[in-house]
Amino acid sequence: MESHSQETAYRILDASANRVAEGLRTIEEFFRFGLDDPVGTESIKSLRHDLTLAFGKLSRQSLLHSRNTDADVGTTIETPQEYRRSKLSDVLAAAAGRIQQSLRVIEEYGKTIDPIFAKQIEAIRYRAYTLLKDCELKAIRSDRTSKLTDAVLYVLIDCQKSDQALVDSVLRLHEAGVDVFQLRDKSATDRTLIRRGTAAAEALRQTSALLIINDRADIALITGADGVHVGQDELTVAQARRIVGDELLVGVSTHDINQVHEAIAVGADYIGCGPTFPSRTKAFASHAGLDFLAEVHRETKATPRPAFAIGGIDEDNVSQVLDQGFHRIAVTAAIHEANDPAAAATELRKKLCRE
Numbered sequence: 361m362e363s364h365s366q367e368t369a370y371r372i373l374d375a376s377a378n379r380v381a382e383g384l385r386t387i388e389e390f391f392r393f394g395l396d397d398p399v400g401t402e403s404i405k406s407l408r409h410d411l412t413l414a415f416g417k418l419s420r421q422s423l424l425h426s427r428n429t430d431a432d433v434g435t436t437i438e439t440p441q442e443y444r445r446s447k448l449s450d451v452l453a454a455a456a457g458r459i460q461q462s463l464r465v466i467e468e469y470g471k472t473i474d475p476i477f478a479k480q481i482e483a484i485r486y487r488a489y490t491l492l493k494d495c496e497l498k499a500i501r502s503d504r505t506s507k508l509t510d511a512v513l514y515v516l517i518d519c520q521k522s523d524q525a526l527v528d529s530v531l532r533l534h535e536a537g538v539d540v541f542q543l544r545d546k547s548a549t550d551r552t553l554i555r556r557g558t559a560a561a562e563a564l565r566q567t568s569a570l571l572i573i574n575d576r577a578d579i580a581l582i583t584g585a586d587g588v589h590v591g592q593d594e595l596t597v598a599q600a601r602r603i604v605g606d607e608l609l610v611g612v613s614t615h616d617i618n619q620v621h622e623a624i625a626v627g628a629d630y631i632g633c634g635p636t637f638p639s640r641t642k643a644f645a646s647h648a649g650l651d652f653l654a655e656v657h658r659e660t661k662a663t664p665r666p667a668f669a670i671g672g673i674d675e676d677n678v679s680q681v682l683d684q685g686f687h688r689i690a691v692t693a694a695i696h697e698a699n700d701p702a703a704a705a706t707e708l709r710k711k712l713c714r715e
């Protein structure tokens with residue numbers, strides 16, 4: 361190849377190698393500090409090491425001579441997306457994209473310099489695909505568990521009259537302080553649940569709120585919701601996971617302490633605890649009551665898991681829930697039967713966050 365073309369190829373290889381190295385570091389830091397994952401951290405480190413080894417075949421001098429950052433017209437071109445990262449998974453998705461593209465660029469231009477080098481880069485690229493997929497999926501899960509950890513107010517909502525009515529309602533309530541929504545509508549058809557769930561999931565995706573689907577793991581997956589909630593007579597956590605995978609959240613209803621220990625042991629991401637008081641939304645022959653909440657608080661200190669008290673909770677009795685050591689609640693009537701649902705959500709949230 362002519363020397364000018366070769367210099368161009370070296371310049372591209374040098375810039376792309378730096379881009380891959382930066383991207384891999386971004387991923388490695390997340391495996392290390394975000395996930396405390398020694399295997400992931402080590403795998404990325406070894407990928408970086410093998411990339412350095414592969415580049416060792418090329419002339420370092422040629423690479424350095426080709427570098428001319430001052431003349432690089434690309435350094436001043438910015439896109440608005442570069443500065444838009446609302447959550448950690450966005451950072452990792454951007455880094456993964458840069459790594460994959462740059463490895464491909466290195467492979468292609470590397471062919472003009474040394475076919476064996478290009479083959480080695482191809483092998484690194486395939487290894488990177490698998491690792492980056494694993495990392496991105498873990499980041500998506502981690503975004504969801506972080507939102508859940510911060511959540512205090514969880515509202516069950518039915519399908520409403522239309523997709524738009526549901527979207528308007530969840531956005532208004534989220535603005536007013538609701539962290540988690542559960543689409544729970546026992547009389548809706550599957551098609552309606554899917555349409556409503558998809559619309560709500562899309563509307564909430566770029567917010568800090570979560571959308572959970574009641575009972576139906578299949579619909580949670582299809583709609584792009586954040587998780588599914590299952591009861592004691594429904595899918596087990598393991599069965600739900602077989603459908604939704606590890607990225608979605610699985611919540612479980614519990615009515616006694618054995619169910620709580622079991623739910624935690626099998627990997628529920630959160631638990632619903634109740635019924636606490638008589639409910640206008642669902643009738644029960646008996647109530648687990650406040651003593652159950654106190655017991656859950658006492659008995660799960662060693663295995664903490666977000667726990668939402670549920671059943672007949674409203675502005676007047678929420679202080680009794682707080683007194684049992686619970687600061688998370690799930691409600692229906694307290695919001696939807698209020699004259700002003702958004703104001704009711706704000707008031708409840710204030711009470712939950714007062715301590």
Ligand SMILES: Cc1ncc(COP(=O)(O)OP(=O)(O)O)c(N)n1
Pocket residue numbers: 514542544574575589590591592594611612613614631632633642668670690
């Ligand atoms: C947060 C939360 N907790 C408990 C329940 C009740 O679930 P389940 O016992 O399965 O009853 P149904 O909701 O299916 O009638 C819940 N939905 N959400």
Ligand SMILES: Cc1ncsc1CCOP(=O)(O)O
Pocket residue numbers: 516634635638639640641642670671672673690691692693694
């Ligand atoms: C679904 C469910 N499971 C236990 S209580 C309950 C209903 C919660 O609604 P409300 O807050 O109106 O009692």
Ligand SMILES: [Mg+2]
Pocket residue numbers: 574575589590591594
């Ligand atoms: Mg259920």
